Amino acid sequence: MYQLIDGKELSKRIKEELKIEADKLKEKGIIPKLAVILVGDDSASKVYVRNKSKACNEVGVEFEEILLNSNTSMEKLLSIIDELNNRKDINGILLQSPIPKGLNIQEAFERIKWEKDVDGFNPINVGRLMIGQDTFISCTPYGIIKMLEACDIEIQGKNAVIIGRSNIVGKPLMQCLLNKNATVTICHSKTKNIKEITRTADILISAVGKINIVTADMVKDGAVVIDVGMNKNDKGKLVGDVDFEKVKEKASYITPVPGGVGPMTIAMLMNNVIKATKLQNNIIN
């Protein structure tokens, strides 16, 4: 009998705890504030930004949206980042991806001061995560670890298999799991015999972005299955990477889509904004 990992419920609890933190900061006269830059008019991005704004409202974080049209130059984007870097009232800066082709997103991420890099995409934060130092961990991997911990799922000594090696999920998640003493394997489009590998997984995470890429025959009995995918099926419904109905019968724990990893990502963003605010104001704990 599988257990559903309710990311929505858990994220709600985390946001409530963060609200207490935010309130304490306000008593000290400090108001946490997140700036989100959105370039162009990708409709999915707009939804993501709206959800982030909603979460800010729940936690008591101020929110400033910077909307740039799709023919914004790289110079302009960088100068806006510099401005936000220098503003004392802004604690966290997030550049919503994707940005229009022709703009270099890595250069932009690198320009965001590491102290305000609440997405954890600046190479300094990426490097610190890899070295095992305290840092801003990117929100999706961080949310996954929090979910596993909330369910008391043992990570140490377990075989964790990640499908997908993106810079925003697969690679940082590998570091997070390694830091928690899992044995970690990372698979991707060039992996041969992927089924043989995924069937060794005690914890299986799919972060590919393809419907039904994880089928029941790829999953070991009793595995924990985490679905990072966010895909629209032919009926326009949001679904994950995992063939949920069949895989759930083999899993011990499984995340739904929607209501699994997605809400956790936003909760951890809020966590990082509070962390950044404390860091910038020299508040320990």
Place this chain on the structure above:
Amino acid sequence: MYQLIDGKELSKRIKEELKIEADKLKEKGIIPKLAVILVGDDSASKVYVRNKSKACNEVGVEFEEILLNSNTSMEKLLSIIDELNNRKDINGILLQSPIPKGLNIQEAFERIKWEKDVDGFNPINVGRLMIGQDTFISCTPYGIIKMLEACDIEIQGKNAVIIGRSNIVGKPLMQCLLNKNATVTICHSKTKNIKEITRTADILISAVGKINIVTADMVKDGAVVIDVGMNKNDKGKLVGDVDFEKVKEKASYITPVPGGVGPMTIAMLMNNVIKATKLQNNIIN
């Protein structure tokens, strides 16, 4: 029939090629220079530093050794790094590890300007490697990739298993192998059933530092075996992690110790010094 991967011979070839690069720089009036900081009097460290100095001499890189006694303060160490960061004649800075307890080596590594960080230990360089950007790759993992390439060993689509998750070998090597499209697993002291995992490896790398930790029963027939270990046995002889005499009979390729990974590490350090010199002088290729 196994083939020995001769790191000594390959490193010689690489250093010869680098000498040509160094000579070209000299024609432009640019003399590449490496500064090595050694704190305390660890005898193994002294040998390593001597070998690096010898390699500099072979390639035509100037070498400056900064010897600090073991009760040097952190402030002093950082101020010396700052000085070297600012000196125009110094292109690469290397802090020999270990440094005495009480000094924070991570803080020191982080202080070395990324442009002069020829060891690739600054979080910016670590992060860039993880993101897949051009950067200074730490020398041992880089040397291993060069060895595999020199032997025309296919990496893409192969199962690579790394034993050991250190910041200087295991973790960056994982990134390097992933960037070359291998499916990568990283094992460590908390891994259970390690034998089952290592036997799936087409390419097996041990970076633990324990004699005979890799035995023949852990190795798949025809595997490529790379031994990063540098251990002294009870006769005072330098040996690796791999039970060489038995494992070689199963391997397709295997590195010896000494004469395998060790010389490659130093060759790649020279590579990084030349790269840093070019970068600082805006020379492309």
